[in-house]
Amino acid sequence: MTENTASEIKIPTEMAAWEIIKNGPIADPAAPIRFVKRPVPTPGPGEVLVKVIVCGICRTDLHVIEGDLPIHRQNLIPGHQIIGKVVKEGPGASRFAIGDRIGVPWLRHTCGVCKYCRSGRENLCEKSVYTGWDADGGYAEYTTVPEGYAYRIPHQFDSQAAAPLLCAGIIGYRALKRAQIPAGGSLGIYGFGNSAHLTAQLAIAQGTQVHVFTRGEDAKKFALSLGAASAQGDLDPSPVPLDSAIIFAPVGDLIPAALTAVAPGGTVVSAGVHMSDIHELNYEKHLFHEKSVTSVESNTRRDGEEFLTLASRLDIHPTIHRYALKDALKALIRVSKGDAAGACVLQISQED
Template sequence: MRPQEMDAWVVARPGPIRTNPLERVRLPVPEPGPDEVLVRVEACGVCRTDLHLAEGDLPPHRERTVPGHQVVGRVVAHGDAARGRDLAGSRVGVAWLRSTCGRCRYCRRGAENLCPGSTYTGWDADGGYAEYVTALADYVYPLPDEVPAVQLAPLLCAGIIGHRALLRCDLPPRGVLGIYGFGSSAHLTAQVAMWQGAKVHVMTRSAKARELAAELGAASAGGAADAPPEPLDAAILFAPAGELVPVALSALDRGGTLAVAGIHLSDVPPLNYERHLFQERTLRSVTANTRADGRAFLEIVTARSPRVATVAYPFAEAGRALADLAGDRVEGSAVLTPPWADGG
């Protein structure tokens, strides 16, 4: 028998993290819809997108939303239409992309990440800063039982979005990749790029992040605005800092591409055509991901087992986790570990 109520965090008053925008509450345990599963949360990664939502950088899509979209848990119930998926008792991941329409021209051509009717976990519907979360059965990912939940959680957004950004930057085989910002997503993406034979240069303002980059095998690790030691074939901007766009474009070799991976970016200063874009340099955005991106990335990391640098926070300290993320005090990925989960 499931309880009638659960612990959860909601974004009560969007604003600077110092104003404590999160509020711990008791909510009814949700009932799964016909196409949904109900998942009991084992761990939930803390994403910079959660911080943008809490601080109001992302306009709320609904009041008092439960954030969190890097959820690892067990299926404990399902709707009638989801019965055929045979997910009961299995371990799954609930990620950022919650649903798409499946009918628009973007969905039909395999670009469901651009669907105008898409919805998102922890923005359009309650997410994983709670004991239970519902998700559409067709949008969850099967996860291995033998890997700790804390290690799996960051893969579900930081990893998947980083994988999409790596595809979008058009890195040539055995090319030179620049990474700007080195947090949760970047440290996973760097490892995948190096597995593929790339040389990786990291530029970040955090001294601890530079140390982590060196430990993981980066060819160099410098300050956020430093010039890399050689021209870049491609670059990814993970830091939500628009002022780094011209910096990264200037570091590109001829024909290079910069992919901007964040959902939110501060204003980009004026670009100089000759210095930043001429010689067929390209600037691209990254918008969410497709389920195919997620499956492809999880297949890669299941085979290779990346080092996932994590900092575990008790469920009761969700606000501190976001504050540490805002203050660049998290080396790798922050993950909430609830008391009801094994080891929480």
């Protein structure tokens, strides 16, 4: 059965999707997610229904699936780097036309009235809601999004290239802003996965010298191929004093290592939504000399608009590894190993 919109777009009543059935290691033989049939969702007031073209796979998806983040919803469909086509409008929705290609990101809704929202820091809103954590995401053929939180996608990006920009790219951009790197300065990047390889491109394009610290041998080669000045082990000493460092790997023990590597007055940014405990932090060794440690919590919509404009201007493109929707588990296992050398993307439908 299908129903027709005013524009004669046929929408099925059921869709294929992955849902989380328990929390546990993604590589466990009894997988924590399963491939199912679900009803196609109905867009609520101010929302649009999106036919998903592609959905990027993010390490945050692993944190949600494996239980590093608290459970917000049972039988959740993960995924929050979504590119798709608007096929139906909910009551009051008017920002997009039927057939428009849009991006559905991690940040899904904020209250709009708290002190954080009113001061341009909506990413800190205590009532914020997230795609693929609080609401069903993009490991599915259809999803919904409040139209005010979706992005128009620059025409020069095909959907596969655009998907990782919606979280990996935007979060990396916010981390770069918080790193406060001086013009022509040096940046250490710890971990070199999806977000890091986009952040490195952006930093290098802006004249920053990038040094990469990662365990994966393929990741080291990949970093050098993108223009990094050096690539070494994650706990190796830096070849130069760093002005700033960004930590993408969810490993708390990298904080002291990065603080040791940055020069006096340097800044260390933790860019992940989850990180393991920090076991050792010595004031004299790690924090003295006016060194700073900060973090990134989600992003604002302004961050997203700024980054997409900058990425299109500087021609920032991810390296893509494509998987069919039915192979999402394989892609997640690859991401969990931490040496994917780029971004994994689920191809869910064809652009038309």
